[in-house]
Amino acid sequence: MPLIGIAKMAAESPVLENKRRVTYLELPAKSFIGACSGKRQIFDWTVNPYRGCEYGCRYCYARYTHEFMELSADDFETRIFAKQWDAAQFRLELRRLAPGDTVAFGTATDCYQPAERRFGLMRRMLEEMHGAVEELVIGITTKSDLVARDVDLLGALARRNDVRVNVTITTHDPALARKLEPFAPSPALRLAAMAKLTAAGVSAGVGVSPVLPLITDTEASLEAVAQAAKAAGARTFWAQPLFLKDSARKVFLPWLEREFPALSTKYAAWYSREAYLKEPYVGWLKERVDRVRQRHGFDERGGHYRPPDWLGPAQMRLFG
Ligand code: SF4
Numbered sequence: 001m002p003l004i005g006i007a008k009m010a011a012e013s014p015v016l017e018n019k020r021r022v023t024y025l026e027l028p029a030k031s032f033i034g035a036c037s038g039k040r041q042i043f044d045w046t047v048n049p050y051r052g053c054e055y056g057c058r059y060c061y062a063r064y065t066h067e068f069m070e071l072s073a074d075d076f077e078t079r080i081f082a083k084q085w086d087a088a089q090f091r092l093e094l095r096r097l098a099p100g101d102t103v104a105f106g107t108a109t110d111c112y113q114p115a116e117r118r119f120g121l122m123r124r125m126l127e128e129m130h131g132a133v134e135e136l137v138i139g140i141t142t143k144s145d146l147v148a149r150d151v152d153l154l155g156a157l158a159r160r161n162d163v164r165v166n167v168t169i170t171t172h173d174p175a176l177a178r179k180l181e182p183f184a185p186s187p188a189l190r191l192a193a194m195a196k197l198t199a200a201g202v203s204a205g206v207g208v209s210p211v212l213p214l215i216t217d218t219e220a221s222l223e224a225v226a227q228a229a230k231a232a233g234a235r236t237f238w239a240q241p242l243f244l245k246d247s248a249r250k251v252f253l254p255w256l257e258r259e260f261p262a263l264s265t266k267y268a269a270w271y272s273r274e275a276y277l278k279e280p281y282v283g284w285l286k287e288r289v290d291r292v293r294q295r296h297g298f299d300e301r302g303g304h305y306r307p308p309d310w311l312g313p314a315q316m317r318l319f320g
Contacts, residue, residue, distance in 0.1 A: 010070070011069075017118065022080055024080050024115055025079065025081050027081040028083075029085075031093060032049070032093055033093040033103070042102075044097075044102050046103075046105075046107045048105075048106065050081065050083070050119075051065060051081040052077065053077060053110050054078070055143060056183045058255040059210055061245060061248050063251065064247040066247075069081075073248070077183070080113070080115050087124065087128060094128065094133060102136070104139045105125075107141065110143055112140075112146040113144060123153070126150055126153040130153055130157055133157075133161060134160040135162075139164045140154075141168060142167060143184045144184070144190070145193035151196055155200045155202055164204070164205065166206070167234075168208075169187050169207075171225065172187050174186050187228070194233065198234070204235065205234045205298070208225055209240045211242065211285060213270070213281065215263070223295075226296050236298055236299045237292065237299075237300075238300055238301050239285065243275045244275055253268065253271075
């Protein structure tokens, strides 16, 4: 059957670079900033500069997004598409954002993955936003220490917007992290990047996402992440249990069978019919996470935050 739409565009995308394990391609971009809709909408806008993610987390839920391009769940981590940059188009889209809107970067794939070193799309977007937007809630989710490269721009944006960087840390144990997230920076590197951001007045927090039942859901495991996050200046701490849609299940369950064979029957039973865990597990985990959060005085998810040198609307008028 002939390919159509995004699958055709992906098949025709020019190769920009072949690395040892990963190929970078360029995808024409109809838009950079996507409007969110639907009942479960928690952001107004989302931005994902790259399709695919070479960090290759074994539980990654976004693998299905490569299926739209007739590519496999494994291709997700080796065929990375960078959106073709168009500054004029991005500026035009920025005009649609209104004060108070929430803009979330990295909702599907990591926006500071290694491709960012090559293409710099995040940096270009933040540069365009600086001076052009105000009073937005700007959230960035990443596992990459590269986010600290942009501390200057994030700090500058935070003077007129509510900027929140969410660093994902599923475990503080580097050996387990290497198995789970084989090509992502170590938890120590992520924490060091967070410390740089918070020292510069950028609000940052940690998401333990996903929590793996019977692997990373002990209070000791959550506590280890929380302590390290606190030391790095995190303001927020939250967690959510693993969910496994079809394309993620195909990768995760064979991995579990290899690494944690004693758990494979349990996981197969939990996730064979449903992607999401239900009660009583969800409530039990929430109580545990709440205890850890309260012990360290963390907020749950963001909350309103202004750095000490934030320019409110009245000051902005004065300073132009
Ligand atoms: S960093 Fe995020 S998007 Fe990338 S592979 Fe891991 S879970 Fe998926």
